[in-house]
Amino acid sequence: MRTEIKYLELKSGFSDNGSAWIGLVSFSKSGKTIYFDGKAFQTLDGTGISGNYFELESGNEYWISGVKKDMSDRHKFGGGIIYVEKRILKDxxxxxxxxxxPKAGYEMTEVDTEKPIERINELENEKLEPAEFSTDLYFKKPNELTKEEIQFLLIDLEESANSPQYKKTRRSIKSRRIELEMELEKRGIKNVG
Structure with a gap:
């Protein structure tokens, strides 16, 4: 597994003052997943609000980059201690x-070096398990769907809207939800989802 020293900063809820680390990250075989401190991160491909990666289990956004030789890793308007992983101090x-x-602004720390590969694989496989409804539901018109199918789609769309990886498609998700809710309304069914 390829490793590299990186700067990682929690962005969700903290702007430029989130917890930050300089530590040794590991990359998956494909290079698409980064592991650090018992967590797994994947790229937001430019769709993040303030981060460039998100943590797979919590959905929190992080800024992950190479370390800067001039030690200007934090945003110029940010602040807070940067934790440096003990095992990579020399490097x-x-x-x-x-x-x-430097004594000011930096602190040594230990991190969880176990890679959550099995846990993350389980999480990703959950998303891939066959649904009780077929995928052709997504392509049907609202009037071609049963009440149960509409309610299933509404729940699925709500989950997608809250996921960081679907930020670019939120407008189309919202539009589809409105169509489905209007169909339930036409049928005189109150949406409980």
Missing amino acids: YLETIGKNEL
Whole structure:
């Protein structure tokens, strides 16, 4: 597994003041997933609000980048301690050209080095399990669907709207939800979803 020293900063709910680390990350075989501190991250491909990756289990956005030699990893308007993983201290100091870690703004830390590969695979496989309804539901017109199918789709669309990986399609998700809710209304059925 390829490894690299990276800067990681929690963005969700913190703007530029979230917890931050400099640590050794591992990449999956495909290079699409990054593992650090017992968590797995995948790219937002430019769809993030303030981050470029999201943590698969929580959905929180993070900024993950290479470390800067001039130690300007945090945004210029941000603040807070940057935790440096103990096991990479020597390599990090070599990268930034220093003999010791500055006392102000940095703190040594231990991180969980176990990669949650099995847990993440289970999480991703849950998403792939066959649904009780077939995928052709997504292509049918609202008037061609049963009440149960509409309610299933509404729940699925709600979950998709809240997922960071579907940010680019939120407008179309909302439009589809409105169509389905209007169909239920036409039938005199109150949506309980």
